[in-house]
């Protein structure tokens with residue numbers, strides 16, 4: 093039985109599940125080369141079918157990550173509840189340099205593209221409804237299939253899709269499940285659930301406009317970053333701030349002893365206009381928003397905004413800890429699975445694991461809406477049709493390419509290359525010599541982080557590695573940290589706690605006596621976004637880090653995604669060669685092939 097899962101609007105993606113196993117899963121951006129692409133995921137669907145070696149005719153079920161009418165009913169309730177302020181949703185407007193779309197434009201774009209900056213707005217809601225009717229035809233069109241099909245379309249509750257994307261791929265027989273995002277298909281922003289075997293049961297839901305994802309997105313926008321895209325930057329910025337506004341920010345979120353929370357809406361305006369905007373009261377209290385400009389050496393971000401980022405992060409963590417503690421008390425289970433865009437907040441996740449009674453923690457890499465394509469497919473496969481839960485890996489689910497294709501990409505680009513007998517040993521030596529290496533191997537990882545198959549690597553001991561990586565390749569804001577990939581069996585020598593973190597969604601403290609040893613991956617507050625690498629998860633990457641450890645004594649590498657700034661992670665060998673040539677990456681390990689950058693390459 094084949095189930096094709098689909099998500100769109102934010103980080104469109106497609107997943108294919110065969111008799112319970114994940115055959116393929118990837119984000120559309122990797123194929124379209126448009127970062128966070130929210131359009132219909134035709135490229136991802138084609139790739140999934142290719143990897144399975146089937147056509148659309150063989151797909152039995154399509155699982156869409158969104159329901160049809162519940163969002164309309166919820167949006168209508170929000171409209172009535174906050175009327176007449178909600179009349180704002182009908183107007184296009186430009187505010188603080190940010191363009192927001194009204195009724196007609198959101199109907200056209202559905203909130204998914206065109207640079208509009210809004211959510212849960214009338215026109216977008218109706219566009220979502222329309223798509224639930226047209227999805228079958230859109231799939232046929234995307235793959236150019238004109239013959240008969242037999243698939244049945246299932247519309248899945250969005251937070252159930254998030255919950256399924258985490259719990260069903262986790263190794264847990266039973267677990268508490270926490271999903272948090274901006275808003276789901278029935279207005280849910282937060283779902284607290286319990287799961288046993290092949291069944292997930294809701295315990296309680298919190299609905300928009302009360303939404304931690306909305307709060308974080310709105311203040312991300314206030315800080316001059318892109319809402320729903322740059323929340324990770326704000327998380328990285330927060331430790332540069334002080335606690336100056338933490339007490340005032342406590343009033344933004346009121347925690348409910350019964351496991352929920354409410355936003356104090358006097359600080360916000362999203363409930364009346366569906367846009368990521370703070371209220372007049374917020375502006376009077378905290379001052380004007382930062383213009384949406386890139387933070388650079390010549391355009392630094394002021395201490396004031398860093399303090400706001402700190403207070404925001406602290407407020408989110410307080411709420412996340414509260415929800416997790418309630419879930420633990422209610423379920424009595426020692427294991428927690430998380431998903432939804434807010435679950436990408438690895439700093440909050442680390443605190444939940446450390447400071448609540450939960451002993452085990454699980455997230456899959458695509459915690460945000462990309463993962464809800466996979467979750468929708470699993471909800472149909474496991475939840476509705478009783479197929480077994482997947483067991484064969486959920487990280488490296490993208491396409492892979494043979495040596496022929498890699499060699500052709502190099503030859504076509506006219507790049508001189510060598511074939512290495514032991515690419516891991518050769519690359520480790522180059523990294524120990526201080527080179528930045530593009531590392532392209534095996535199947536592409538899913539989710540926003542590179543996890544060792546499409547990575548740019550450097551020596552974590554080098555205090556200048558971060559600056560060089562930023563200046564030569566990534567062109568990222570200097571305040572953002574770089575992550576380490578560490579041998580799982582030796583992570584305890586460097587990091588507090590010994591919980592596995594295979595998908596980089598748990599931040600932990602670097603042990604104080606080791607911080608000077610690995611300055612490139614230690615953030616300003618002494619933390620790191622660790623990826624623990626086990627031989628089982630990724631044997632070649634594990635071997636590479638082992639070789640590096642033999643040469644240097646340090647069992648980790650600095651790892652960032654293989655792409656230039658604002659580009660999706662590379663997918664194909666051609667993408668990798670193009671990125672290598674365009675940037676100042678020193679060397680490329682493309683499968684077994686080694687390329688050293690020389691003048692003119």
Ligand SMILES: [Fe+2]
Pocket residue numbers: 250254273274275276432433460461464
């Ligand atoms: Fe979501």
